[in-house]
Amino acid sequence: MPINSRTLTAAIASGCALLASPAAAQDDPSDGAKRTRVALGPQVKPSWPGAEDVSFGPLVDFATAYGDTPFEFEAPDESFGFAVATSDDFAVGPVLSFESKRDSADVGGVLPDVDFSLEVGGFVNxxxxxxxxxxxxxxxGVTGHEGFIAxxxxxxxxxxxxxxxxxxGPRVTxxxxxxxxxxxxxxxxxxxxSGLPAYDASGGVQSVGVVIGYIQQLSERWGIYTYAEYDRLVDDAANSPVVTTFGSRDQYSGGIALTYTFDGGIF
Incomplete structure (x- = not known):
């Protein structure tokens, strides 16, 4: 597949996943020998927020655990991050995410580009x-759209x-x-x-959806990781002439990967 901005975005994000694993920040070496699970495969995501088309990229997941402690749960749609403060019930930490560029050609060549977006923030579990x-x-967003999303x-x-x-589980964006x-x-x-009607989209609820994830161990070392996500644009995003003319209110993502678990760690 030719290298383009969306493929590059996915590759950068995959590398960050290896460096910003929440499990790596929270495990306690005193619990036993370290184990590492790595997943690699393909995934599809909307080409831009509101797009009808999807783009292909790599699906990478990385987790560590110690002794007989199971790998910590991480939802498929979580941004890359790690906990800096934890208790029995709470975890808090920074996150990093990306949104690939929307080219003018994606919207008929009549609307401006939205540059590659780097998003920084935090999470609470x-x-x-x-x-x-x-x-x-x-x-x-500190580049690109420069907006706030939750x-x-x-x-x-x-x-x-x-x-x-x-x-x-359900999602509200x-x-x-x-x-x-x-x-x-x-x-x-x-x-x-452009000939499109003028439209001023206000802030608020952008979408509602659901995410399903599944991990199955096939042997001591090998396994399967897969997920599917559906989001439905609502309110101002759903009624935008950009979406009704060039995109879709229905947003689909999904991926499947092969996992391999080995003793020890990468770092």
């Missing part, structure tokens, strides 16, 4: 019980140690007016040039 976790994640989620988790893990303007608004000048 609250473990309600062994089988239920809440998470809030907030990020600020994701609220809950996950029901069922597992047999590391033999298998199934998770499913919120965005401020800067983020919404970048992808969904049409200024009067752009309206004249």
């Amino acid at each position: 609250y473990t309600v019980s062994e089988n239920f976790r809440l998470r809030a994640e907030a990020r600020q 994701v609220l989620g809950a996950d029901f988790i069922t597992r047999d140690a590391d033999e298998y893990l199934l998770s499913i 919120l965005a401020d007016s800067s983020y919404q303007d970048a992808y969904y608004s049409v200024t009067p000048a752009q309206s004249i040039a």
Whole structure:
């Protein structure tokens, strides 16, 4: 596949996953010998927020555990990050995420580019019980859209140690007016040039959705990791002429990877 901005974004994000694993920051070496699980495979994501088309990229996951302690649960849609403060129920830490460039050609060549977006922020996890976790994640774009975005989620988790893990949960995504303007608004000048109606997208709830993840160990070393995500644009994002003309209110993501578990660690 030719190298393009979206492929490069995915590759950079994959590398960051190796350096910013939440499990690596929280495990206690006193619990026993270190184990590492690495997953690698393909995934698809919307080409840009609100796109009808999807883009292919690598799916990389990295986790560590000690002794007989199972690998810590991590939802498939979490940004790359690590905990800096933990308790029995809470974990707090920084996150890093990316949004690939939206080219003018993606929207008929009549609207401006939205440059590659680097987003930095933080997360809070609250473990309600062994089988239920809440998470809030907030990020600020420092390039590209330069807007604010937050994701609220809950996950029901069922597992047999590391033999298998199934998770499913709802998601609500919120965005401020800067983020919404970048992808969904049409200024009067752009309206004249494009023929689209002028549109001012306000901040608020951008989408609602659900994420499902599944990990199955096939042998002592090998396993399968897969996930699927569906988001439905709502309110101002859903009604944007950018979406109704060039995109879709239905947003799909998914991937499948082969996992390999070995003794020791990468670092």
